[in-house]
Amino acid sequence: MLRKFPRTTDADGAGVDPKTDLDRVRRQLEAAVGPEDERGRILHLLDRHQSDVLLRTCRPGHLTGSAFVVSATGSHTLLLHHTKLQRWLQPGGHADGQDDLAAVALREATEETGIVGLKVVGEAIDLDIHLVEPPKEDAHLHLDVRYLVMAPADAELNANSESTDQRWVARDSLDEYELDEGLHRMAKIGFARADQIINQA
Numbered sequence: 001m002l003r004k005f006p007r008t009t010d011a012d013g014a015g016v017d018p019k020t021d022l023d024r025v026r027r028q029l030e031a032a033v034g035p036e037d038e039r040g041r042i043l044h045l046l047d048r049h050q051s052d053v054l055l056r057t058c059r060p061g062h063l064t065g066s067a068f069v070v071s072a073t074g075s076h077t078l079l080l081h082h083t084k085l086q087r088w089l090q091p092g093g094h095a096d097g098q099d100d101l102a103a104v105a106l107r108e109a110t111e112e113t114g115i116v117g118l119k120v121v122g123e124a125i126d127l128d129i130h131l132v133e134p135p136k137e138d139a140h141l142h143l144d145v146r147y148l149v150m151a152p153a154d155a156e157l158n159a160n161s162e163s164t165d166q167r168w169v170a171r172d173s174l175d176e177y178e179l180d181e182g183l184h185r186m187a188k189i190g191f192a193r194a195d196q197i198i199n200q201a
Contacts, residue, residue: 021099022046022050022053022099024099024100025046025053025054025063025099025101026043026046028100028101028102028123028124028145029042029043029046029124029127029145031123031124032123032124032125032126032127032145033123033124033125033126033127033189034124034125034126034127034128034146035127038127038128038129039127041129041143042063042127042129042143042145045060045061045143046063049062053143054095054096054097054098054099055095055096055097056094056095056096059138059140060140060141061129061140061141061142061143062094062095062140062141062142062143063094063095063101063143063144063145064092064093064094064095064104064142064143064144064145065092065093065095065098065101065102065103065104065105065107065108065144065145065146065147066090066091066092066105066108066128066144066145066146066147066186067090067091067092067105067106067108067109067118067120067146067147067148067149068090068125068126068146068147068148068149068186068187068190069090069091069109069113069115069118069149069150069151070148070149070150070151070190070191070194071151071155071168072150072151072152072153072155073153073198074191074194074195074198075170075171076168076169076170076171077090077168077169077171077174077187077190077191078090078091078113078151078157078166078167078168078169079166079167079169079177080112080113080159080162080163080165080166081163081164081165081166082162082163082164083161083162083163083164084134084135084162085132085133085134087178088177088178088179089183090146090183090186091105091108091109091112091113091149092105092108092109092144092146093107093108093111093112101124101145101147102120102124102147103120104145105120105145105146105147105149106118106119106120106147106149109149111160111162112159112160112162112163113157113158113159113166114156114157114158114159114160115151115152115155115156115157115158116152116156117151117152117154117155118149118150118151118152119149119150120147120148120149121147121148121149121150121193121194121197122147122148122193123147124145124146124147125146125147125148125186125189125190125193126144126146126182126185126186126189126190127144127145127146128142128144128146128182128185128186129141129142129143129144130142130144130180130182144182146186148190148193148194150194150197171187171191174187
């Protein structure tokens with residue numbers, strides 16, 4: 001059983017706040033682990049697009065939140081084969097006006113996996129800017145803020161239609177999937193952080 005998390009956000013706190021706080025977004029970005037060039041680019045776009053950077057209509061890109069979901073034992077992570085993008089990815093999605101990106105990551109992970117009892121742990125473990133080209137949409141950037149999310153020991157996967165396949169993947173099996181550099185970077189940090197938490201429990 002996992003205990004003594006540094007900070008947790010549960011699914012009850014994942015609702016959209018009617019009054020966004022870009023200072024909160026900035027604090028989350030500044031506290032995050034991640035490449036400094038990515039942080040700088042995201043902060044630059046935040047300053048330039050203050051009125052809509054949290055909305056999916058913002059161009060050249062907008063903020064998203066992702067979850068690196070790790071099993072209770074720390075041995076596996078959850079990958080989803082995205083229906084639209086046809087790629088293996090971590091759970092995640094659009095902020096849609098929500099200024100708490102940890103809550104965004106948790107909301108998306110809960111909706112996409114169907115797992116009850118997921119917990120966000122600590123500050124963001126990675127920042128990543130990547131180009132997406134969904135069908136019937138113009139190509140644009142996702143300014144992705146990524147969090148470690150721990151699954152409960154009794155996790156039951158019940159994924160929704162946003163993915164065509166879902167798999168718990170062992171940490172030493174990630175190379176068998178066509179994952180981008182950013183996901184591998186996040187996995188290295190995420191598994192290391194999960195090990196620390198489990199060892200302290």
